[in-house]
Amino acid sequence: RANDGYGLWLDYQAIENPTAKSDLSRLYSGFYFFGQSPTYDVIRKELELSGEKMLGQSPVFTSERLAQTQVWLGTREELSQVLGLQQQTSIKELGEDGYWRGPIGFQGKTYYAIVGNRPISVLYGVFDWLRSIQTDSFDQTAEKSGSPKVKLRMLNHWDNLDRTVERGYAGFSIWDWHKLPGYVDPRYLDYARANASLGINAVSLTNVNANARILTTDFMKKAKVLADLFRPYGIKVFLTARFSAPIEIGGLKTADPLDSAIIDFWKKKTDEMYSFIPDFGGFLVKANSEGQPGPHEYGRNHAEGANMLADALAPHGGVLIWRAFVYSHELDEDRHKHANLEFEPLDGKFRDNVIIQVKNGAIDFMPREPFHPLFGAMPKTNLGMEFQITQEYLGQATQLVYLAPMWEEVLQSKTYRPTPSSTVAGVVDGSDSDQKLTLVAGVSNIGTDRNWTGHLMAQSNWYAFGRMAWNPDLSSGEIADEWVKMTFGKDPELAGKIKEILLDSREAAVNYMMPLGLHHIMGRDHHYGPGPWVTGGRADWTALYYHQADSLGIGFDRTASGSNALGQYAPEIQNAWSDPQEIPEKFLLWFHHLPWDFEMRSGRTLWEEIGLHYDSGVKSVRQMQETWASLEGKIDPARFDHVRQLLAIQEEEAEWWRNACLLYFQTFAKRPFPAEIEQPT
Ligand code: GCW
Incomplete structure (x- = not known):
């Protein structure tokens, strides 16, 4: 059958090298799980699929006779209960998503172990192990540990309830609301596998240009089915909340965030949501932007709007994500300045469970933008990054543009704030800022097309997004290398050439x-x-x-002689970029x-x-x-x-x-x- 790209980077190419094959074949002959969890069932399925495809062999899962096993899987706690093992205590420091994999000697024999702090992180360890096999970097004598630098690694679907997708170029929405909750499309699980393989742990299912109906009981029941399916993969469901929902589905006359009836409406709605989805992630909100309703209609600011929803979510541990994509030319002649003008004065006024989600640049997902001047400018606020994986401004579905070099350029930009060495990545992952709740979000490029992303090569952008959300310091080159090998195989000449195409494509665009x-x-x-x-x-x-x-x-002209948007950046940047001889030429006409x-x-x-x-x-x-x-x-x-x-x-x-x-x-x-x-x- 022709390769239609459905298998993504999880297609598991056959292993040809005889030594590697026999080593792996031995490992696949004895997997031992130290505990039980629905996530371990997910792992079993992945081992079955990968065993069949890489080795033509079904994995053996044993439950007795430890001495005959090869690979151990479980949480740190599960392993230490059975074995009394005290090593790998350092895993604990890796946080709940952290894992360790490597050899463990026990009673004279060496086993290969994949250990996590909880079942989900065992799954992350397994996917990392499978990736190392697919990219020829697996060494069973070496130890490796991993943990994400960012807490919420999230896809934002701009999917409407009628299955059209705003800025979607890969068919219709994969969410079949019409047939939910009764019918479960098997594709939902492949979607979850793909995300989990990258460590993506949150998805917002619906368009930020939101329809209030998603918050009705009928739709909650549908969303619950997806949340239940995604749970073993470590993925939490978020939904977009339309600010005027109290009017549209609540029969109220206002949506004023300080009105007690409105506060009550959202509290009840949120409680109801949690009655269906006990680990519901929270709401994502686009307010007072491009005609979307918001707190401004009632003379309230973004913080008053966001905090009201955040308070409804807080008792359940939910998170409120509020977008900073606001603009007009009315507040200032230059749209570029709008978000900073509105949000900077609100620094420190948002609740702890609020994240302000900021696009990578101040205009709108252009092929190249300088980083958004909000990064570094709101030290007392959780700031999340919003990238666009779908190629709205980068050729849509007909052009091959690998976006990771663009994201890397943004993430590695120096902000000089809050510290002189701060970068956007450091602000976003909390290492240069105090923020605890961290987020990297990407607007999804996924649809019903058989190959998921319309352009086969656009799968690399979903992949790269997930990898960078996990670790914003990964380079676009190493990610390209992984994706190419996992997608097209390991032939060095082939892989080298495809990688070259990927890496040149963004600058070309x-x-x-x-x-x-x-x-x-x-x-x-x-x-x-x-x-x-x-x-x-x-x-x-x-x-x-x-x-x-x-x-x-x-x-x-955005220098002091013009709009002075440049004045919203740190002085180091202002000084360098206000001079047309000094500014990097790639930004020349942006500012001059x-x-x-x-x-x-x-x-x-x-x-x-x-x-x-x-x-x-x-x-x-x-x-x-x-x-x-x-x-x-x-x-x-x-x-x-x-x-x-x-x-x-x-x-x-x-x-x-x-x-x-x-x-x-x-x-x-x-x-x-x-x-x-x-x-x-
Ligand atoms: O990039 C623009 C798009 C709109 C989108 C908006 C946003 C969801 O053209 O389609 O609306 O940004 O990010 O809110």
């Missing part, structure tokens, strides 16, 4: 779409393809607002309006440099195509052809972007294109 700090110049509403000419309606929805091209030059003949570091003019960037983006795509073509015969024809066809579309689209943007900007610059580029027509 930036170049042919929005190089040198250009942003928000895409097609209106659908956000597909170029639209630097977009005008009309709200100023901050036009393109001209962002690129500001005129006969003199191009770019948005410069003449077309401005001299770039290459010695070329700005106009020439823009042309070269657009053109090099197209050339990179052609290089990706060539590299892919060289893999013909080394990848199964189904997957080979899928990617080949999409790369051909991507080439056309890259040319479209280049030609459209350059021809449009030329109407202002009135200069010829650099001779060395393919001339746009």
Whole structure:
């Protein structure tokens, strides 16, 4: 059967190396569980699947005669009860999600053990072990331990109750609300396995542009089924709460967060939710943003809105996630500044169980943005990161763009606050901040398409998101390496070439779409393809607002002579970036309006440099195509052809972007294109 990509990175390629195979085969001949848990049943199933696929062998699970076993699985406590073992006490320090795996000597024999602080972390240890086998890095004599740096590692689905998906490019929502609670699609379990294999431990099922019906009893019963299925995989369910729900489903006249009837409504709703899902994660809220209802309607601020919901969740241990994606051009001329203006004054005013979820940049998931200036600016507030895995502004389902280099760039950015060496990763994972409740969220790219993500290669973005949420300091290169080997096999030449394609793809997209700090110049509403000419309606929805091209030059002056959004960053950044000679050129036009003949570091003019960037983006795509073509015969024809066809579309689209943007900007610059580029027509 043709490989349709359904198996994701859990497809478990057959092991060919005879020594590795016989070693592993021995291990698969005797698994021993020291305790019982529904999560151990999940592990058993994964061992069955992986044994069949990697070795053509069913694992043996024994319950007696320890001496005949090979692999031990259990929690630290379970192991020490049976064996009286006191080693591995350090595992305890790894926290509830931490695990240890390695050899244990007992009564003259060595066993391979995977030990966690609770059953879920044994599962994490098993997935880590399976990953090491698939990537050829398993050494049974070595010890390895792991634990996540972030507490909530979460997918945000923008899925509507009618199964359409906002900004979804992989079919419809996998949540079949119509058939729930009676019918359980087996796909739900494969979804849970995939997430658990990465350590993703929370999912918000519904769109942040929320429908209040999800909070009705009927829908709670449906959500309960999913929560029950996900529990053994360590995944908690969250739902989006529409702020005006008291009016829409509660028959009340207001949604004022300080009104006692409203407080009571949310308390009862929340209690009811917990009666169905005792470990319900909490609510995710988009309020007073893009027309969504919120506390402002009643003259209340974000903290008053968020805290009211947080108080309803607190007795149950629930978390309230409140988004900082708020903007207009009314509060300030520059939309960029809006979130800081509204949220910074509220620092320290949110309850302990509130997390403010902040997009990686201040505008909106652009191909490249400087990090959001809220990171580092609210030391007394839990700040979570929101990435977008779905490629709204990065080619949607037709383009291959590996997003991990972008996330890495953001996470490793220095904020210089709260300490001089702080980074975004350090703020978010709490190592540079005091925050206890930490969160990395990603807007899901999953849908009903057989291969889950529309573009097969977009599976790498789901994978990379999960890995980075677990450890924000992992590099995009090592993650690519893992994913490629797990998805396409370990042939070094093949793996090397696919990795090269992945790692070049994001810079290619930036170049042919929005190089040198250009942003928000895409097609209106659908956000597909170029639209630097977009005008009309709200100023901050036009393109001209962002690129500001005129006969003199191009770019948005956000320095002190302009909007001074730069003033929202730490002084170190302000100093360096306010100088067009010093700012990294990748952010040049984000912060500066410069003449077309401005001299770039290459010695070329700005106009020439823009042309070269657009053109090099197209050339990179052609290089990706060539590299892919060289893999013909080394990848199964189904997957080979899928990617080949999409790369051909991507080439056309890259040319479209280049030609459209350059021809449009030329109407202002009135200069010829650099001779060395393919001339746009
Ligand atoms: O990126 C924009 C999208 C909207 C989205 C919004 C948000 C859910 O175009 O579709 O709405 O951001 O993040 O709230």
